[in-house]
Amino acid sequence: MSAITFLDYVGVTLFAVTGALSASRKQMDIIGFLFLATVTGVGGGTARDLILDVPVFWVEQHLYILVCAGAAVVTFFAAHLVESRYKWLLWLDAIALAAYGVFGAYKGLAITGSPFVAVVMGMITGTLGGILRDLLANEPSVLMRKEIYITAAMAGAVCYILAIAIGLPVIVASGVGFVVALCIRGGSLMFGWNLPPYKSRPGRPPPGRPTAV
Amino acid sequence: MSAITFLDYVGVTLFAVTGALSASRKQMDIIGFLFLATVTGVGGGTARDLILDVPVFWVEQHLYILVCAGAAVVTFFAAHLVESRYKWLLWLDAIALAAYGVFGAYKGLAITGSPFVAVVMGMITGTLGGILRDLLANEPSVLMRKEIYITAAMAGAVCYILAIAIGLPVIVASGVGFVVALCIRGGSLMFGWNLPPYKSRPGRPPPGRPTAV
Amino acid sequence: MSAITFLDYVGVTLFAVTGALSASRKQMDIIGFLFLATVTGVGGGTARDLILDVPVFWVEQHLYILVCAGAAVVTFFAAHLVESRYKWLLWLDAIALAAYGVFGAYKGLAITGSPFVAVVMGMITGTLGGILRDLLANEPSVLMRKEIYITAAMAGAVCYILAIAIGLPVIVASGVGFVVALCIRGGSLMFGWNLPPYKSRPGRPPPGRPTAV
Numbered sequence: 001m002s003a004i005t006f007l008d009y010v011g012v013t014l015f016a017v018t019g020a021l022s023a024s025r026k027q028m029d030i031i032g033f034l035f036l037a038t039v040t041g042v043g044g045g046t047a048r049d050l051i052l053d054v055p056v057f058w059v060e061q062h063l064y065i066l067v068c069a070g071a072a073v074v075t076f077f078a079a080h081l082v083e084s085r086y087k088w089l090l091w092l093d094a095i096a097l098a099a100y101g102v103f104g105a106y107k108g109l110a111i112t113g114s115p116f117v118a119v120v121m122g123m124i125t126g127t128l129g130g131i132l133r134d135l136l137a138n139e140p141s142v143l144m145r146k147e148i149y150i151t152a153a154m155a156g157a158v159c160y161i162l163a164i165a166i167g168l169p170v171i172v173a174s175g176v177g178f179v180v181a182l183c184i185r186g187g188s189l190m191f192g193w194n195l196p197p198y199k200s201r202p203g204r205p206p207p208g209r210p211t212a213v
Numbered sequence: 214m215s216a217i218t219f220l221d222y223v224g225v226t227l228f229a230v231t232g233a234l235s236a237s238r239k240q241m242d243i244i245g246f247l248f249l250a251t252v253t254g255v256g257g258g259t260a261r262d263l264i265l266d267v268p269v270f271w272v273e274q275h276l277y278i279l280v281c282a283g284a285a286v287v288t289f290f291a292a293h294l295v296e297s298r299y300k301w302l303l304w305l306d307a308i309a310l311a312a313y314g315v316f317g318a319y320k321g322l323a324i325t326g327s328p329f330v331a332v333v334m335g336m337i338t339g340t341l342g343g344i345l346r347d348l349l350a351n352e353p354s355v356l357m358r359k360e361i362y363i364t365a366a367m368a369g370a371v372c373y374i375l376a377i378a379i380g381l382p383v384i385v386a387s388g389v390g391f392v393v394a395l396c397i398r399g400g401s402l403m404f405g406w407n408l409p410p411y412k413s414r415p416g417r418p419p420p421g422r423p424t425a426v
Numbered sequence: 427m428s429a430i431t432f433l434d435y436v437g438v439t440l441f442a443v444t445g446a447l448s449a450s451r452k453q454m455d456i457i458g459f460l461f462l463a464t465v466t467g468v469g470g471g472t473a474r475d476l477i478l479d480v481p482v483f484w485v486e487q488h489l490y491i492l493v494c495a496g497a498a499v500v501t502f503f504a505a506h507l508v509e510s511r512y513k514w515l516l517w518l519d520a521i522a523l524a525a526y527g528v529f530g531a532y533k534g535l536a537i538t539g540s541p542f543v544a545v546v547m548g549m550i551t552g553t554l555g556g557i558l559r560d561l562l563a564n565e566p567s568v569l570m571r572k573e574i575y576i577t578a579a580m581a582g583a584v585c586y587i588l589a590i591a592i593g594l595p596v597i598v599a600s601g602v603g604f605v606v607a608l609c610i611r612g613g614s615l616m617f618g619w620n621l622p623p624y625k626s627r628p629g630r631p632p633p634g635r636p637t638a639v
Contacts, residue, residue: 029408031364062329151457195455242621244577275542
């Protein structure tokens, strides 16, 4: 298995686990686990393949569906063993985001040849699974949290593209992109890193609530 | 009209009616009825056809759009005649789920030849319309209710596939799948059937709220 | 640049600005602006192209992504200059809805030849960006507001189709569709125009809450 295929399976599997963890937080039944794990696991890649107009990956290769189902079943029986399921959800989501964002950029670049499309594909692939998960499970969206999220997927995709542009082999470039994305997202989770949020009327904060509008 | 085409139209029409009923609960105008009926009626099948990479069914055959529009108009003028619109919504949704889930499995199997993909297609086709309806109408998602929902679509799809596998003709297999799905979903609505939900720390319920996390 | 291409860019650009304004209301960071502007700007057209089974427009022509990114950056630095950002959001959304709804009808008609599909494409193209924006930014959906919304996109699409049917050139027909849609939506915003909402039991309001169910 090549390094890039490995990132693909890491992304699908860990996103599926986060979907199952979300199902556990909502006390769904085993089929709810299967559904949410599958949608979260394959959602981003499905949108990617539809937009790139290539066959949807899990229709071609059924193993992905089985991987999602396995992740759901294991999580159903093992989730009570971990202490804070939401913390696990956030960290597994971070690894999946890094892995799958780079794989999305790889596939977008391989098929269209355009770095712009590749970066957008990395962003969609890395973040859409989590967005769908939160939407379907009726959780506050990970998008609305103050920590860096989309930025990490974007940075990983951009680093992958740059590394390819300067002639590095795919295995090195994908490693660089993965590490950058994971460090940014992980650092944000650990240390609360964030980018400056939009502030209306900079320099002239209104009396009551300085940054609110 | 073959039995399987009949299931297709039953699914689209009844999903469209549930969309219109949802619009009535939100006191939308007639165009809101048309929109929500159409999205609910054709949403699941559209995702199915995009993923299977076949022409989207209602772009090929306009009758589906007219059926959705008709369902919206009839519901706009007739919905006040029924006593509990939400109860009707749930039951029509149950029939549509059973019919459309089996049709999704049929189409998925016919095009890919893979039973795994067919079952996933049945689940998506049977449930996505209702998920979109609840999302757009800002109703609590039918997914989050305790009764069996996705499981019914899945069971219908699996029974259809098994019946085909043992050599039954499509008309019998689709009847079996439809009846199984409808009995499961209907029984769940009538008797409150559900699968055991996920419980954290089985056997050791914490003092306060036994099953919550 | 032809008139119809001009409507396309107007729609994408203004939708992108409304996405960025929505990001400003949620105090997201610059990457959040980029993401929400891009999804709002290209969301409706992406669904249109997937359903019509033609290459997704922004994968073919990268300029659209750059336009969305530019709109996000400009809005990030300029949004504090406007007095009521939500009012701007609604009005720019109105112009984008009119422009993009007509362009959707044009493309739907050009590719399928069917006026039914063209009208549905106009509705999807004109409204989906705003629906996604509100869903992702967790704002109350523009769909649920009492003013006319989907109706304006539909009216613009229908007028475009009728104008083409009586033999007017594309430039005139698209102008007619755009003006009709904008007048309907704009009048609705200014004067609170709306269509009669659904009322249960017309003529026999129950004692307590006359129109609620």
